[in-house]
Amino acid sequence: AQSVTQLGSHVSVSEGALVLLRCNYSSSVPPYLFWYVQYPNQGLQLLLKYTSAATLVKGINGFEAEFKKSETSFHLTKPSAHMSDAAEYFCAVMEYGNKLVFGAGTILRVKS
Amino acid sequence: SQTIHQWPATLVQPVGSPLSLECTVEGTSNPNLYWYRQAAGRGLQLLFYSVGIGQISSEVPQNLSASRPQDRQFILSSKKLLLSDSGFYLCAWSRDRGMFAEAFFGQGTRLTVV
Numbered sequence: 001a002q003s004v005t006q007l008g009s010h011v012s013v014s015e016g017a018l019v020l021l022r023c024n025y026s027s028s029v030p031p032y033l034f035w036y037v038q039y040p041n042q043g044l045q046l047l048l049k050y051t052s053a054a055t056l057v058k059g060i061n062g063f064e065a066e067f068k069k070s071e072t073s074f075h076l077t078k079p080s081a082h083m084s085d086a087a088e089y090f091c092a093v094m095e096y097g098n099k100l101v102f103g104a105g106t107i108l109r110v111k112s
Numbered sequence: 113s114q115t116i117h118q119w120p121a122t123l124v125q126p127v128g129s130p131l132s133l134e135c136t137v138e139g140t141s142n143p144n145l146y147w148y149r150q151a152a153g154r155g156l157q158l159l160f161y162s163v164g165i166g167q168i169s170s171e172v173p174q175n176l177s178a179s180r181p182q183d184r185q186f187i188l189s190s191k192k193l194l195l196s197d198s199g200f201y202l203c204a205w206s207r208d209r210g211m212f213a214e215a216f217f218g219q220g221t222r223l224t225v226v
Contacts, residue, residue, distance in 0.1 A: 034214060043118075043202055043217035044156075090155065097161060098144050098206040098213050099171075104155040 002027045002093045006103035014111050019063075019078040021106050023091030026072065032094040033074045035065055038105075039087045047089075050074060061085070086110045114139035118203045118218030125225055131176075131190040133221050135203030138184065143205040145186040146215065147178055150200040162186060198225045 007022040025031050032051050036044040048059025055067045065076045074091060088107045092100040118135045125131060137143050147159045158171045160178035168178050175194050179187045186203060200222050204215040 036217075041121075041200075041220065041222060043219045044204075044215075045217070046214050049214055097163070097169075098215065099146070099158055099161055100148075100156075100215055101158075102148075102156040 002031065002095055002101050004091050004093050004101055004103035006089075006091050006106050008106055009104065010107045010109065012109040012111060013081045015083055016080050019076070019081045019085065019108065021076040021089050021091075021108065023065075023074045023076065023103060024072050025074060025091075025093050027093055031074075033065075033067065034092045034094065034100065035059065035063070035074075035076050036090045036092065037061075037087045038090065044090065047076070081108075081110045083110050083112065114205075114216065116203060116205055116216055116218045118221060120221060121219065122222045123224070125193050125223065127195055127225055128192045131188070131193050131197070131223070133188040133201055133203075133223075135186045135188075135218055136184055137186075137205045140184070140205070140207070142183060143207065144213075145180060146204040146206075147186065147188050148202045148204060150202065150220075152199070156202065160188070193225045195225050198223055 003026045005024045034049045035047040037047050038044050047063050048057045050057050050067045058064045063078045088105050090105045091103045115138045145162045148156045150156045162168050162180045176190050200220050202220045203218040206215045207213040
């Protein structure tokens, strides 16, 4: 079975600083990986996805993620944090039937 | 364009009462439909998914059930709510073809069982 581990349930950065949210996956087949963002009391919005094309994936709002097979990782980064980036971020791996297996989520706090 | 509607947005129900949450999708046909639950401090857990009318797969044993009476309608129900049913419920859809098809989520329902 596939699984996702997000290291750090809470991450705090200063405005303008680098954002790094960690995600490691476990999969017996080539994975299809996603990052979603959730603002308070709202649904999830897709940030980016990896589907075995380029290993560096660019998403919305200046976020990007790099797929590293040797490290089984798919970390999310953004060069400069903005206050509006404060939200909860979920990494997910897709199973057969387009079912998503989510990590526990990381709450990002941006300090002014 | 496709849209997904989920209601109600918030709900407070007493223990033992019934539950019905509704989700509808517009602008697409034969979508895969999903119900996820997000409990406080935990990630999202897939509860049910459906690949067609009347076809429901349950991912975890629980006090809830799901139905798909129409192609673009997905309903989450319970006959008697438990305190542990509290959480944030999210409906989602994806295209029926393609392994890489991302899921599109509704705005969610915050359920509090008291």
